[in-house]
Amino acid sequence: MEGSTNTGKSPPQDVSHYFSRTTNRRAPSRVKAFYKYFQIPGIQNLAGGMPFSSYFPFDTLEAGVALPNRFKPTPNDPVDPPNARAHKKGPEAAHLLVPHDSAEKDVLHKIDLSTALQYGTAQGYPSLYSFVRGFVQINMHPNIPYEGGAEVILTCGSTDGFSKILECFTNIWDEERDWIRDREGVLCEEFAYMNAIQTAAPRGLNVVTVKIDDEGMLAHGPGGLADVLDNWDVYRGKRPHIIYTVTMGQNPTSGLLSVKRRKEIYAICQKYDVLIAEDDPYWFLQFPSANELSLKARGHAVSENHPLEPYNYNTASGGKSSGYEFLDSLVPSYLSIDVDGRVIRMDTFSKCVAPGARLGWLTAQPKVVETIQRITETSTQQPSGFVQSVIAELLAGPSDTADDPGKGGSKDGSGWKVDGWVRWLEGLRGNYERRMQTMASALEEGRYLVRQSTNSEGFEEVSKTQIYDFNYPMAGMFLWLRCHFDTHPLYTEPHLVGAHNFTGPDLSRAFWLFQTKPKYRVLAAPGQMFAPSPAVSEESAWQYFRLCFAAVDEAIVKSSSENFVESARDFWKLDAKQVQELLDELAAPAPPSEAEAMAMSQAQYAINPTLC
Amino acid sequence: MEGSTNTGKSPPQDVSHYFSRTTNRRAPSRVKAFYKYFQIPGIQNLAGGMPFSSYFPFDTLEAGVALPNRFKPTPNDPVDPPNARAHKKGPEAAHLLVPHDSAEKDVLHKIDLSTALQYGTAQGYPSLYSFVRGFVQINMHPNIPYEGGAEVILTCGSTDGFSKILECFTNIWDEERDWIRDREGVLCEEFAYMNAIQTAAPRGLNVVTVKIDDEGMLAHGPGGLADVLDNWDVYRGKRPHIIYTVTMGQNPTSGLLSVKRRKEIYAICQKYDVLIAEDDPYWFLQFPSANELSLKARGHAVSENHPLEPYNYNTASGGKSSGYEFLDSLVPSYLSIDVDGRVIRMDTFSKCVAPGARLGWLTAQPKVVETIQRITETSTQQPSGFVQSVIAELLAGPSDTADDPGKGGSKDGSGWKVDGWVRWLEGLRGNYERRMQTMASALEEGRYLVRQSTNSEGFEEVSKTQIYDFNYPMAGMFLWLRCHFDTHPLYTEPHLVGAHNFTGPDLSRAFWLFQTKPKYRVLAAPGQMFAPSPAVSEESAWQYFRLCFAAVDEAIVKSSSENFVESARDFWKLDAKQVQELLDELAAPAPPSEAEAMAMSQAQYAINPTLC
Known part of the structure; x- marks a missing residue:
């Protein structure tokens, strides 16, 4: 790039010494030498192997979409997520339309089905690629x-x-x-x-x-x-x-x-x-x-x-x-x-x-x-043109300089643009942040178990035992909770295990199952799901549970967090027979991996759609 | 499968001896053992890592779609493809709607955005998977x-x-x-x-x-x-x-x-x-x-x-x-x-x-x-839910037994079903078959060049030279045309090449460029694009051109086929100087590959959208 040395920056280093053998065998593109033939005015292209775009069964693609301000950002008063269907015609909604043909000449602004549903370039549908590229270079990583x-x-x-x-x-x-x-x-x-x-x-x-x-x-x-x-x-x-x-x-x-x-x-x-x-x-x-x-x-x-x-x-x-x-x-x-x-x-x-x-x-x-x-180019080729064109229209919107019958995601039919996109992200952050607060607050209450016991001298004592701990999540969708199984009355070191006590990993497995019982009905993700190695799994992963505050209704975030607390309190009071019964019930050899958990949550909806 | 041995068929053979090393290292799914926990009535799932589906910015997904009978099958009178936009509201069109939520309980018939835009199963969106599976097992491969x-x-x-x-x-x-x-x-x-x-x-x-x-x-x-x-x-x-x-x-x-x-x-x-x-x-x-x-x-x-x-x-x-x-x-x-x-x-x-x-x-x-x-599961995960849900609604349509606000691709709001899908394929076959007929008929005329020449005894002679040949395409989108460069007056064997004659491959390259000239403006795909090995490329590929009758307007199929004939006739009359000029003009070392041709045809539309 001419003159770019004036920025005082150095070019990126060559990382091709790490290219795989497969990568090294990929032929470089020789396309550019042939551009000129495609540019011949009026050329009749019998070379490409594409179907005819008027034969696609889709004349338009449309969507009822949110306006960027549907959700309130934090800091703000908590706002319940509006029911999407109720708001379809409401002020927070707009109607998006990807037309069959746009007369827009600039391919970086053209959004229509003729082009989006045709074979495309591997870098992405030009209008969406162009929006994302600008957002990345200017706004995300300036x-x-x-x-x-x-x-x-x-x-x-x-x-x-x-x-x-x-x-x-x-x-x-x-x-x-x-x-x-x-x-x-x-x-x-x-x-x-x-x-x-x-x-x-x-x-x-x-x-x-x-x-x-x-x-x-x-x-x-x-x-x-x-x-x-x-x-x-x-x-x-x-x-x-x-x-x-x-x-x-x-x-x-x-x-x-x-x-x-x-x-x-x-x-x-x-x-x-x-x-x-x-x-x-x-x-x-x-x-x-x-x-x-x-x-x-x-x-x-x-x-x-x-x-x-x-x-x-x-x-x-x-x-x-x-x-x-x-x-x-x-x-x-x-x-x-x-x-x-x-x-x-x-x-x-x-x-x-x-x-x-x-x-x-x-x-x-x-x-x-x-x-x-x-x-x-030799695998996915490109993301589906259905999603690319709809997201392009939502964000970049139709061109206003051309005969473009498209309608974007804003009230006036333009796209959200970067302003709207950032506003949407802020609103979404707000909603998830409030969920985080709900879950963390509910769990904060239950970290300690207050127990009465009789000491060796026969006096009644009140002890405060920490049963779990966590950090307030600074980001994401999860709360990572560490159980202090060593404070459980039945806990013992592996080499001391007897008929009436249990190792930490066993207590953890029993606790996981215990949470699913009718009184609590909470399904947590066991820490071992996230252990990349057996060493990590054995060493510490069993102490943890991942609780997701994102997937379920806000009301359920609260109640299920409270149920979790309740189950923990109750679990710390179980006797050896009860724990052993839980362990006996667990037939499965090991907690499933994350991918499997995902498949499972799908299996779940396949089996019972109301749970999703 | 119980009782399936009654069919008298044998089970498929084990092909796992051909599994790659990578395949053999993939862990088998352990999901099934955990299904039961997801089935617990009322379970509050904090385990999955999914976002909340009411936070998706899409309330509905809609489309103007064709009815299955938009195009006339063959055999029938030729029918011009209707302009897609003009027919948007016409009798051949319907309005499709994927709702945000369907109350359908059977996941194999449920089509809505809450599920389609959520993480899904790798085999496919259940309703679409189910439609395709039935079509494959019952209709395509009975x-x-x-x-x-x-x-x-x-x-x-x-x-x-x-x-x-x-x-x-x-x-x-x-x-x-x-x-x-x-x-x-x-x-x-x-x-x-x-x-x-x-x-x-x-x-x-x-x-x-x-x-x-x-x-x-x-x-x-x-x-x-x-x-x-x-x-x-x-x-x-x-x-x-x-x-x-x-x-x-x-x-x-x-x-x-x-x-x-x-x-x-x-x-x-x-x-x-x-x-x-x-x-x-x-x-x-x-x-x-x-x-x-x-x-x-x-x-x-x-x-x-x-x-x-x-x-x-x-x-x-x-x-x-x-x-x-x-x-x-x-x-x-x-x-x-x-x-x-x-x-x-x-x-x-x-x-x-x-x-x-x-x-x-x-x-x-x-x-x-x-x-x-x-x-x-560890690469694409699934096709985009945008395309899966729209195609599902088009074909399978909404469930009529449930409170399902979806609308399929038929006039009455139901899906096309298999009947409609087969009718659509028939109509599409009709349109492409007529294009094939148009191109083949135009090219049939020009296979022979009738030339007048003077024989060694001074008499005028009329000779009929075959300049190219092809088979009427029995299927697909292409006509594979073989040029008889050995009938070109300037043709010679490689070991006899002199200043005034050319090898077949050189004539082929010159002819390809010649077709793009203003008088003809035809872009054909050179046979060498399709040669998987250098041997095939050198041996015979240069004799061929692939002409696609699918991508351009039907009117252009005819005119460009005629232009091709015209260019062939004219090329056979060129003198050595003219052929040499064409070869000099060709700077590019080799014809591009098919993938590159595709990228090129994209480049083409990136550069000049009107050509696409």
Whole structure:
């Protein structure tokens, strides 16, 4: 890019030494040399193999959609989510229309079915690609430190995105065929989103866990990133060259990684030439009120993130503003410090539009994005034009300079634009933040069990036992709750187990089942679901439960949190026979993985739709 | 399955010995053991990590859609495709609506945004999955010969489907790392759809071509399947264990493989334990009139397929009828003779709904489908709920037994059902068949060049030179045209090339460019685009052009076919200087691949939307 050296930035580093064998065999695109023939005025194209677009059975695509201000942001009075159907014709709704044909000449603004439902480009439907690219470069990450900035490519959601990242950067390894020295590895948090791990594991990659604290991955200290890489044992394989990390509302721990920690981790990645695959579905779900609530209830904040005074993360570091107070207030991505171009970031519309959209995007240095585009051409090709055109019309809206019969997601028929999109994210954050507050407040009450007992001298004593603990979630959709099974009267160390007491893991399994009993009817996700390795599972995972405050009705968030408290109180009072009965009832060998939990929650609705 | 042995069929064979290393490392699903906990009445699910469905910004999804009878089937009077917009409110159109919530209890009939836009199951959105599965098992393939029949799983289109088949059944091979004896291979037609080949090639697979005739792959004879497998040279790698084949309207040759040939090829696959990946996007685009036209114009039919008398392929082989005359009249899939369960079939909505849908399905024995489901869970997860719900509503329609505010694609608000879907396919076949007739008739006229010349004795002579040839396409979207460059006055054998004559490949390149000149403005796809190997490219591919009659307006099909004829006539009259000028103009080193052609045709619309 001419003149771009004037920015004083350096270009991103070449990361092609990490390209997989498959990636290296992908032929570079020779398209550009042929552009000129397609540009011949009036050329009759008999070369392409496309069906005729007037033969598509869809004349228009339409939708009843929310206005961006449907939900109230925080801080504000709590607002119940309006019933979507009741508001269909109400002030918070608009009617969106993707026409069959738009006369718009500029392909970056054209949204119609003739083009959206035809074969498309792997980077994404131009109008949507263009909107996302602008939002990413100007608003989300205004301060990417390498020359020219990052590029984007649309994905079929972040599971698809991560699968392509692994395809691009890792080689399949097999014990029978390969030397152990060639085994590649992926680093991840000690507790992790298991679907990502299950994408990596079949490739034969070492899945290497890094210790975490309440924020997320530890840079230094025992088990931290530096420790793992410094002391890498080559007899396990190659030193891992890529991190999979969820840094904002980490799944399952809800950790929110501070800028300071990001810098420490990034420096270690530079030292060992490690790539960072940042999966960030909950970026806009950061909850400053967690600090206030924690301070009020416990006298200390959750973390140094989100100081009580409004804070601008972009300008505080000397960078450009995003143009929006809300976005400036969010802890920024690893991209904001990515001088080398070693970050590949995954975003998704799953949490801010709908998971069923199967739509997201990757952001990385241009050469990486181009490589992912080659992979996309021979796999998914592009996200469905149905979702791409509808989201494009919702956000970018029809062109107002052309004969364009489209209607966007705003009241006046224009698109939401960036203003509306940011407002929508703020409102959504508000709704989820209030749910977080509801759950955390209900659970705050029940952390201690007050018990009367008789001491050795025959006196009645009142003791206060902590039965569980948690941090107020600073981001995401989950509350990560740690049970103090060692305070359970029947708890014992494994080597002391007898007929009338139990190990922590056994108590945990019994407690999980106990919660589902008619009096409580709560289904929690056991911590072991999120243990990437058997070691983590045995060592500590059994102490945890992940409680999601996002999926169910707000009223149920409260009642089910209260039921959980009740079940914990009651469980601590069970006798050995009752615990043993629960264990006997549990036929299943191990708690299911996250992917399976997801399948299960589907199985659930397949079996009983009213539960969904 | 109890009692299923009464069918007298054998179960499909185990094909897991071909599972890739990655496939073998995928953990089996442990979901079923946990179903019971999700079934607990009133359970409050805090385990799943899903967003709240009332927070999706979509209240309804709607569409103006065609009625199934929009187009007239063949045989019938030609009908111009109606302008889609003009007919939006006309009799051939209906208004489809996917509601936010349906009260339908049966998940196999429920279609609403609450479920479609939520995380879903990898096999597909239940109502759509259920429709497709029924259509596949009852109507498309009523006579699958193994016990229990085939299963289906939805894909993000057939490129995605084939990518998953390769992931399931092939191992990545690399010269640096692996023994040549471990190199796996995929068999394909001598001319092939290159996007599929480009999916296979980066995995390091041997791409092994099999000779074809007008029908498709040869079973016997030199270069045929038996020859290739019998004489496999182990120094090239393992004997290939999977065929990629397009058997109906083969891309690019338009071949339609007869049942007889299918049986011959299947027997060879049994002998060598070869899997068959059948890619069949043009299944419903079979053109019986090709035989009639060929008979009329040339005195012989194209092939033994589609005898002139109406023929029922299902009952003729002693099987069950599909229930539809149209479907019974179509040459059936390899699945109809798949006693072993070695066929994995790819279907797509790309050609019968729209390519941008990125929606299709795989059909295979249940164990293979289950394995593909595991792969899907860690990559695409599922096709977009936007397209799944709209297509579900179009075809399956709302439930009429429940409080379901949905509206399907029929006039009365019900779905098209199988009747409507088959009628739509018939109408679409009609439109494309008429285009085929238009193009073939225009080209028929110009096959011979009548030239006057002076013989050695000074007499004027009239000679009739064949400049090109083709078969009337029996299926698909293409006409595969072979130029007789050896009749060109400037043609010579490579070893005789001088200053005033040219080799066939050079004439071909010059001719391709010549067609794009202002007088003709035709863009054809050069045969070399479809050559899976350099050998095929050098040997014969340069003689061919693929002409697509599907993508452009019907009027243009005629005019551009005529322009092609005109350009051919004129090209045969060029002098050496003119041909040399064309060759000089061609800077590009080689014709682009099919994938690139697709990207190009996108580039084209990116540059000039009016051309699309």
